[in-house]
Amino acid sequence: MTPPIYWIFILAIPVACIAWTVTKEEVFREPREFCVExxxxxxxxFQRKLFYMFTCEYCFSHYVTILLLILTKYTLLYPDWRGYILAGFSIVWIANVYMSLYNLVRIDLxxxxxxxxxxxxKLKNGDLSP
Structure with a gap:
């Protein structure tokens, strides 16, 4: 039996979180700069593409998704290899929507x-004009 479809939205959360953290946050700045170089x-x-993978959240989310699918054995619609492919691309897409929304919120903040x-x-300088 295939797991419920709502799991795809839940599984996309850790994918988005891991991909964003590795490719964007300060904690991984030094390794990311090394990979950019x-x-x-x-x-x-092959080496250029391998290192690039750690600098692009979209690219990296594919590899995180593959690892997640191996760990969870989640399939979408089909219980075989087709279900893994559908789940993989769907999770990547949803995770990237999550990351885009997160980026928009960060920009607004x-x-x-x-x-x-x-x-x-303005207040410190005594300028009270609007």
Whole structure:
């Protein structure tokens, strides 16, 4: 029996979280910078693509999804290899929607923070004009 379809939305959460953290957050900055450098300087196409994978959240989400499917054995619609392929691409797509939404929220929060800082500066300088 195939698991319920709503699991695909749940499984996409850790994929999005891991892919975003590895490719965007400060905690992995040094390894990411190393991978960026290697993705540009390696002579072998295979090596350049391998290192690039750790710098792109979309690319990396595919590999995280493969690992997740191996661990969970989740299939979508079909109980065989076709179900793994459908689940894999579906999870990647949903995870990337999650990451895009998260990025939009972060941009909005940064805008609000910058606006608040500008207003604070105006108040400190005694400028009360709108």
């Amino acid at each position: 290697r993705s540009k300087s390696c002579k072998s196409l 940064k805008k609000i923070k910058l606006t608040a800082q500008k207003e604070e500066e």
